[in-house]
Amino acid sequence: MTATAVPASSRSGAPAKGPRRGEGQWALGHREPLNPNERFKKDDDGLNVRQRIESIYAKGGFASIDPTDLRGRMRWWGLYTQRAPGIDGGRTAVLEPHELEDEYFMLRVRVDGGQLDLAQLRAIANVSTRYGRDTADITDRQNIQLHWIRIEDMPAIWKEIEGVGLDTTEACGDTPRVILGSPVAGVAEAEVLDATEAIREIHGKFIGDPELSNLPRKFKTTISWLPDTPYEANDIAFLGVIHPEHGPGFDLWVGGGLSTNPMLAKRLGVWVPMHEIAEVWHGVIKIFRDYGYRRLRNRARLKFLMADWGPEKFREILETEYLDRKLIDGPAPELPERPVDHVGIHKQWDGKYYVGVAPVAGRVSGSILAKVADIVEAHGSGRVRLTPYQKLLVLDLEQDQVNSLVAALREIGLEATPSAWRRGTMACTGIEFCKLAIVETKARAASLVEELEKRLAEFDADISIHLNGCPNACARTQVADIGLKGMIVPGPDGTQVEGFQVHLGGGLGMAAGQTAGFGRKVRGLKTTAEELPEYVERLARRYLATRTEGETFAQWVLRADEGDLK
Known part of the structure; x- marks a missing residue:
């Protein structure tokens, strides 16, 4: 792989609290790989696997794929092996990767900013129907996700989607993933600055750049004037704000991420003009590359570095070692009373x-x-x-x-x-295709929505329900009104069945005085998948019966008796 130069000055920048011993930070001279993922990345850049896919694997078929490429580097081009049919969730954690995987792939197509013209939409549709058994999901990263993809078809798929200006470059892997943007950028009445050009500049300059293709873990970005993306859950977020002296620009947030150890992004307290977004983004991602923790995969996200440094130290390192200038102090943005979905x-x-x-x-x-x-x-x-x-x-x-x-x-x-239930329900891929999943999610979400529309047809409030097939929170379970984390639970007769751990009252992107954050955990609060509609109905009816005027579900959850939440 291409060696990455670390600024000499960076070797002097020690974190405020000091990292744990041996965290594998490049900037501190720890260049020797400390886990298998770091080893395969050092052996060969993930971006290089495309040439092998086109010249070797597409011709030789699935059996010809090198195992390290198969379960590692192919992610750099949006490809994961999907789960083999018929493997129940109880076996997810006990089987080896090769025992879980099918000879077909999930493919993520980058849609940076969520923007598609009709030629692009038709190209994705054609790939789905011709190569993916007519599968397609709109993800909560503004991507399109396809399934049943054969390695033999990837050259033709790339030709089709790249021919209309789309790509799969770094759609997965330890890379800068798809960039979120306001779905109404350029058309919203409330928008002051359209951030589309900043998204395009970053994509054009840095996606596929070998200097940024070996990060400690994934790096998630959102750039939006409006607070209509989950900016607090991203590694870096630029959110529109008007400076009293300098005018419209963007507030910078760093270090968000959910999964099994959720943390919200922190404001650095700076104002960034739109023409400087790409430069500041580049500085932040290089900090992650150079100072990010590479010893343990479960501590390798940027949020852990932010937790140890704090926003003041992070800003200092960004200014002194990566930008060579001070950033302008800036005000906090105005936030809405509830998340905006534009339905x-x-x-x-x-x-x-x-x-x-x-x-x-x-x-x-x-x-x-x-x-x-x-x-x-x-x-x-x-x-x-x-x-x-x-x-x-x-x-x-x-x-x-x-x-x-x-x-x-x-x-x-x-x-x-749509009904409140259809509008507010999200789900990850689940056990249908995902090798990490424990329970079914997509079909479960559809049946739950259908059942709740019958039982609570006149429901007059917004309640978000996020179903996740495992603890990794791809569906942002910790920040939903009702977050459902898939697990195996005891059924009524004591047998082990699919179920969910329940998390209540979370939320993102809301003004002070509203409920924003990870909500309330009630010890032992679980439901079987079969009993899920009854549980949600019971909870919703209790909320309707006991809420005060104007009280949201999340606010009610925080004050409700524990018994009312079961």
Whole structure:
């Protein structure tokens, strides 16, 4: 791999609290790999695997793939082996990787900023129907995720999607992952600065750069004027703010991440003009590369470095060692009372309209996406957007086209006026395809929504429900009103069955006075998957019966008696 130079001055920058002994930080001279992941990355850059896929593996088939490429470097191009059918969740933690994996792949297509034109949407739809058994999910990272991909088909898939300006470069792996952006960038009435150009600059300059392709772990980014992305859960976030002297710019947050040890990003207290976003982003990611912990994989995310350093030390190192200048102090951004998902009919700044629709837990298909493209084109639009809440938006509609488009999308299962349950439910991939999962999620989410729509058809409040198949929180379980972490639990007769640990009252991106954070844990609060609809119904009815005027579900959870939460 390409050796990465560390600034000489960086060797003098010691963390405020001091890292634990032997954390494997490059900047402190610890260059020898301390775990198998660091070893395979040192042996060969993950970006180099594409050439082998095209020249060797696509011709020789699955059996020809080197195991380290298969379970390591292929992630640098968006490829994971998917779970073999028929392996129950109780065996997830006891089987070896080769025993869990199928000879097919999950493929993530980067959609930075969630922005797609119709040619791109049709290309994804065609890849899905031709190569992926018509599978497609809108993820909570604004990606499209496909399944049943054969290694033999990857050259043709890359040719198709790259031909319309999309890619899978660093969609997975220890790399800068897809960049989140406001789904309504450039059209929202409330937007002051459109951050799209900053996203494009970072993608063009740094995605696929060997200098940044060996990070300690994944690096997640969001850049948005509006607070409509989960910025507190990202490694780096730029959020719109108006400086009293310098005008519109962005507030910088660093060190967020969920998984098994969740932490929220911290404000560095600086104001960044839009033309400097890429430079500051580059400085932060290089800090992560050079100072990030590489000894233990479960401590390798940037959030652990931030926890040890604190925002003041992080800012100092950024300014003195990576930017060579001081950043401007800045005010905190204004935050909404609740997260913004853009579902429904909304006016754009130019007098046109956009429409947000809700597939159930992000599950669509290539066939549905192809129909969306046809419907959108027939209604005079050429742009769609994906959201970090597994939703889809259609932009640039004339007022007289809105109702017709809403009706046409409803006919293919995409609802612009969904129930609270359909609107608020997200789910990760789950045991259907994921090798880490313990329980089913997508089908469970669909059946839960259907059941709750029957039982609580007139429910008048917003409650978010996030289902995750394992503890890794890809569906952001800790920051949902009802977060469901998949696990095996005792059933009514004592046998082990699929179930969930329940986390209540979490939330992100809300103003002071609202409930933002990880909510409330009740010891031993679990439900079987079979009993999940009854549990959610019981909880929702108690909330309706005892809430005060204007009280959100999360606020009610924090004051409710423990017995009312069971």
